[in-house]
Structure formats: structure tokens, C-alpha cells
Amino acid sequence: MDWQKNLLIAAILTTLLMLVIRWHEFQEQRPAPAAVASQTSSSAATPTGAVPSATSEIPVAANELSEAAKVELAAEKLITVKTDSFDLVINPLGGDIVQLALPRHFLKLDTPDQPFVLLDNRDNHTYLAQSGLIGLNGTDTAQGRPLFSSEQQSYQLADGQQQLQVDLVLQQGDVKITKRFTFTRGDYLIKVDYLIDNQSAAAWSAQLYGQIKRDSQNFVKVSALEMNPFLGAAITTTDENYKKLTFAKIAEKEFKTTEKGGWVAMVQHYFISAWIPDADSQNTYHLRKLGNNDLYLMGFTGKVNEVAAGSQGVISAGFYAGPKDTKRLEEISPYLDLTVDYGWLWWVAKPLFWVLKFIHNLVGNWGLAIIGLTLCVKLLFFKLSATSYKSMAKMRKLAPKMAEMKERYGDDRQKFSQEMMKMYKTEKVNPFGGCLPLLIQMPVFLALYYVLMESVELRHSPFFGWILDLSVKDPYFVLPIIYGITMYFMQKLNPQPTDPMQARIMQMLPLIFTFMFLWFPAGLVLYWVTNNSLSILQQYIITKQIDAEPSHK
Structure with a gap:
């Protein structure tokens, strides 16, 4: 006995x-309370700088027009978008999503007027979604990032409307480039398209990149008796369906891989953001620390796309930002639902x-x-x-x-x-x-x-x-x-x-x-x-x- x-x-x-x-x-990572409207100015005030990728062609400075001048110009033209799922801000400089709140998810139970802020770009915090074109005819060059124009500075999904499109336009000589964000009612997946209208006499070519740029800050003080969930990057590879990398691990060694399709995500308790490129193309993924700063990059670079002279083409990717909805994540991309981390007992859970x-x-x-x-x-x-x-x-x-x-x-x-x-x-x-x-x-x-x-x-x-x-x-x-x-x-x-x-x-x-x-x-x-x-x-x-x-x- x-x-x-x-x-x-x-x-x-x-x-x-x-x-x-x-x-x-x-321990749920909850950014300090902040309303979207009060943060738009500081969002623009943070230089985007170093837009990285798996190649050395990514711009690191803006020489054509000083970065400060471009930021000041862009700050006057920040684009706000409101849907049933998002309350977000797009910076026309590069067309980055610099702020994203989730109105259907409150910051706290007793503050329904304050949505949970997922992407944020204040003075003391950096978390944004960047995308652009690099290569022979890329918009993001060694001289800097493009400054797009838009017909409106404010967009809203109307009652009964199922989709909302926000177009940012850039004229590149005889090539018209439209960066289109498509929002769907009830969904947290944003479709990002680059529409290329090549009216020049030569073929046009570039590669799409997308990345999440974030610092490692945790705004919640965690005591020994509080619960601390995983905070960091995740990716799917041929060898591992779900691979997690902490900020410390990324800082120790850069991670690179080339995969067909795939995704790369920033994971925290209950919520994720993720880039999901073309499922049928080879994509190069990179996760690395940006210089000596407390900034980390989680992104991909797609294949070279060519658009013949006098024709049109589309380059696309998806960006998900929202709750860890198992069913929806399964639909978006294989193994993305594993970001709902059930541990080694997932087959039972x-x-x-x-x-x-x-x-x-x-x-x-x-x-x-x-x-x-x-x-x-x-x-x-x-x-x-x-x-x-x-x-x-x-x-x-x-x-x-x-x-x-x-x-x-x-x-x-x-x-x-x-x-x-x-x-x-x-x-x-x-x-x-x-x-x-x-x-x-x-x-x-x-x-x-x-x-x-x-x-x-x-x-x-x-x-x-x-x-x-x-x-x-x-x-x-x-x-x-x-x-x-x-x-x-x-x-x-x-x-x-x-x-x-x-x-x-x-x-x-x-x-x-x-x-x-x-x-x-x-x-x-x-x-x-x-x-x-x-x-x-x-x-x-x-x-x-x-x-x-x-x-x-």
C-alpha cells in the first residue's frame, strides 16, 4: 500500500x-490603453526606416526626399479605415498599416469603448505591418519608400456593404501602381493586392515583400503568480509544421528558409498577426533582429513577377490580424491554426x-x-x-x-x-x-x-x-x-x-x-x-x- x-x-x-x-x-500581453484617434500623430512620427527582406535591395534610408520631410507630409494624409472588424490607420508613406484595433474585442471587460489594440506604433512601442515591391522596377529602393496618394483620407464599411476597397496610387513613369487593401465584413483577413498597369514600352518586374516589424516590449508587469503565454514569432516549414522562435532566439541567430506557400506570424495570447503569401509560389522567409535596436522583423519575399509592356498584372498576399479563431485559421493556410498552441497534446486537445x-x-x-x-x-x-x-x-x-x-x-x-x-x-x-x-x-x-x-x-x-x-x-x-x-x-x-x-x-x-x-x-x-x-x-x-x-x- x-x-x-x-x-x-x-x-x-x-x-x-x-x-x-x-x-x-x-500571461496575456495587453498594450497600454490607447484610442486609435489619439495615436495617429505619433504613428506617423516614427520613421519606418529599414524595410528589410531576404535581399540587399531593401532601402535603408530616404535620400530622394528627407525622411523627416516625408513623414511630415505623410502625417497630414494618414488614412483611417473603419469596418465591423477593424479600426485601423494606413500611412501613405509605403502604404503600411501602422495601427490596428479590434472593435469587437475590448481592451478590458469594463471598457467597451476601448477596443483591443493589436498593431501599434507609438513613441514607446513599434508593431506594424509593412509591404512593398523590390527588385528591378520595385517601388521600395535605396532612395527610400514610395509616397502613395488616395482619393479619400477616411473610409468606412457601410451598412449592408460586404466589402470595402482602399486604393493607394503611385505613378511610376508610364506604369500605374495601385496598392489595394480589401476588407470583408466579419473577417480578419485583409487582402493586399498590387495592381500593375504597365503602359510603358518595356517589361516591368518586381518582387512582393511583406513583414511584421515589432519590438520585444511587454507592457504588463508579470509577477511570479501570473500566467505568461508565449510571445514571439512563428512559422511553418517543410520540417516543422509549427516552429516557434522567441525574440531572444531571433536575436541570437537570424532564421531563413524558402518554402512553397507558407506563412509567418507574430503570436501572443489569444491574438496573432500573420502574412500569408501566394500558396503556389516559392517564398523566402526571414526572421531577424534589426541592427542594435530592439526591433525584430518577421517577413517574406515572393518570386519575381513580370508584367509585359502594354498589359496589366496583379501581385497578391494576405494579412491576418485578429483572434486565434481555429476554424478560420485552418481555412486560410495549412497549419496556421497551430498558433492556437495546445502544446504536445494537440491531438487530444x-x-x-x-x-x-x-x-x-x-x-x-x-x-x-x-x-x-x-x-x-x-x-x-x-x-x-x-x-x-x-x-x-x-x-x-x-x-x-x-x-x-x-x-x-x-x-x-x-x-x-x-x-x-x-x-x-x-x-x-x-x-x-x-x-x-x-x-x-x-x-x-x-x-x-x-x-x-x-x-x-x-x-x-x-x-x-x-x-x-x-x-x-x-x-x-x-x-x-x-x-x-x-x-x-x-x-x-x-x-x-x-x-x-x-x-x-x-x-x-x-x-x-x-x-x-x-x-x-x-x-x-x-x-x-x-x-x-x-x-x-x-x-x-x-x-x-x-x-x-x-x-x-
Whole structure:
């Protein structure tokens, strides 16, 4: 019995350790509150500078017109775009997206007037999406970046309108270049097209590049008890469907690869931004640190495109900026949905999330969906749990005999072990029966942890009463305390360790877990409270049945 308890304690502590490790990988990165309108001037005031790519042809300075003069000129012509999904700002200098807020996602639950700002370009923070043309006839040259013109400075998706197009125009001799942004209602994917109208006497050629430019700053102070999610770059390659690179890793060594199709993304908790170039062409990807500055570049350079004299051509890419919507990301590009990081248990987590979403569609409340998912998991493992509880109930029933045997044989451990195994055989007790079923279920429990931590659907989603947001901690710590109480009662239904040290460790576990769960998201604690409550009910019924059975003499 001692070795069985040791195994159970080790399994519980291992699970605790894995939860703590994952726990410290999560803390939502939230930029300081800022309204889009108040930041447009500072957005323009930050020189774009160094527009990099996989080649040396990318401009690093603006010599034709001083950078300061161009920025000042562009600041007067910033283009604002409002749709149901975006509230963004485009700088005509280069046609970069220098600010992007998500009006359907609030910065905080109690500030619905302040949208969550994803892309930002203030004095103390850089995060923008750049794109351009390089090569023989590229618009981005060693002399600087192009200054586009537009018919309007403000665009808005009208009621009933499904798409909105924003055109930026540049005349390059006899070649008219239109940089077109296409926004679709209800979608977070922006289509970026370069329309080339070549009325010159010679063929025109250039390469499209797109990149995300960001510093490594974290505006949220993270304490030892807060959760810290991954913040950094991600890319898909031939060797790895989902490859993550921290800022420190990029600073240590530049990463380059050439892939057919693919994507490159900037990942944070709940949200991503990503460039998705032409799926049928070879694209060169680069992730690197920009000089000695705290700036990092995550981008691609496409193939050489040629437009014959007197003809038209289109060069396209997609830019996604929004929540980690698994279904939509799957549709956009292969493996882009893996940015919803379920860890190494993704093969278990994805079906669990599908069930969670299915239940939510039926009940309309994410808290009730979590309870429903917990019930489904309990039903799935009902037989295994019953086997485990039966074994523990029998062990609990035999506890007095075990204590008597231990007292009788004293320090003769060999004799004690022999008599104990004989008693197991007589009473038909499997010493492995109590712990192995629990060990088998642990991957599912851990996968559920990933699902509930990574699902943007739970962000700002209420349950009932005081639980207004399932993605943050219980404000009054009611659920963690209930969890501690349920864990205490579960222990009372289990056989108690004969070893005093083991008994003290087991008694401490409810307190340890309760303290740790004080900072866990309410949705995750709700799962454990529900799971424990169902386990207590099942274990109580089985224990009563076993207690009623006669013991063998």
C-alpha cells in the first residue's frame, strides 16, 4: 500500500509541476490603453526606416526626399479605415498599416469603448505591418519608400456593404501602381493586392515583400503568480509544421528558409498577426533582429513577377490580424491554426475543443459548455474511474487490517510485504487498480488545461453571478475555495496512508492546489470543481457498495 501511495503522490506532484510550468507560460500581453484617434500623430512620427527582406535591395534610408520631410507630409494624409472588424490607420508613406484595433474585442471587460489594440506604433512601442515591391522596377529602393496618394483620407464599411476597397496610387513613369487593401465584413483577413498597369514600352518586374516589424516590449508587469503565454514569432516549414522562435532566439541567430506557400506570424495570447503569401509560389522567409535596436522583423519575399509592356498584372498576399479563431485559421493556410498552441497534446486537445464548441452552440454559455464537456469526459472514463474507485474503496476498507499487520510485524518489512500480498490475493484487490486508471486519464486532463487556457472564445465570456469573465481569475476566489473543499472530501473517501510523512503530504495537497488555483482562470477552476464534484458522487456510491460487501476471513 505504501508504494501505491508513493506512486499516486508522485503522479499528483508531476501533474502539479506540469501545470505550474504551463502556468508560467501564460500571461496575456495587453498594450497600454490607447484610442486609435489619439495615436495617429505619433504613428506617423516614427520613421519606418529599414524595410528589410531576404535581399540587399531593401532601402535603408530616404535620400530622394528627407525622411523627416516625408513623414511630415505623410502625417497630414494618414488614412483611417473603419469596418465591423477593424479600426485601423494606413500611412501613405509605403502604404503600411501602422495601427490596428479590434472593435469587437475590448481592451478590458469594463471598457467597451476601448477596443483591443493589436498593431501599434507609438513613441514607446513599434508593431506594424509593412509591404512593398523590390527588385528591378520595385517601388521600395535605396532612395527610400514610395509616397502613395488616395482619393479619400477616411473610409468606412457601410451598412449592408460586404466589402470595402482602399486604393493607394503611385505613378511610376508610364506604369500605374495601385496598392489595394480589401476588407470583408466579419473577417480578419485583409487582402493586399498590387495592381500593375504597365503602359510603358518595356517589361516591368518586381518582387512582393511583406513583414511584421515589432519590438520585444511587454507592457504588463508579470509577477511570479501570473500566467505568461508565449510571445514571439512563428512559422511553418517543410520540417516543422509549427516552429516557434522567441525574440531572444531571433536575436541570437537570424532564421531563413524558402518554402512553397507558407506563412509567418507574430503570436501572443489569444491574438496573432500573420502574412500569408501566394500558396503556389516559392517564398523566402526571414526572421531577424534589426541592427542594435530592439526591433525584430518577421517577413517574406515572393518570386519575381513580370508584367509585359502594354498589359496589366496583379501581385497578391494576405494579412491576418485578429483572434486565434481555429476554424478560420485552418481555412486560410495549412497549419496556421497551430498558433492556437495546445502544446504536445494537440491531438487530444483539438477534439476536446470541438466538443466544447459543439456544447456551447447548444447551451449558449461557455461556463455551461465547460460543465458539459467535463461531464462528457467523465462519461468517457466512467469504467476506468469506477475501476480506480473500487480499488481505492477496497484498500480503504482494508486499512485497519493493514495497520494491524504493520504493528504486528514491526520492522520485518519482508514478512509484512508477504502477508500484505497474501491479503490482496484473498480479498481480490489489485494494487495497481487505484492508480493506473488515473495515470491514463492525465493526458486528457492536461489537454483540457491547454484548451481552456488558449481558447479566445472564453475571453470576456461570463458564466453566472460574480463570474463575468471566464478567462481571468475568480474575483472573490469562491471557485478555488470550493475546489479545495471538494479535494479535501475526495481525500477522505480514499484510503489514508499508514506512513505519517505521506499522510502529511496528502493533507497539504488541497491547500497547495487551492493557493495555486487562486490565480487560475475561472473557466479552468470551474472544470476542476465540476470534475471533483462528479468524482465525489461516483466514489461515494462505489465506496458504500464496497463497504456493504462481506470481507474474506
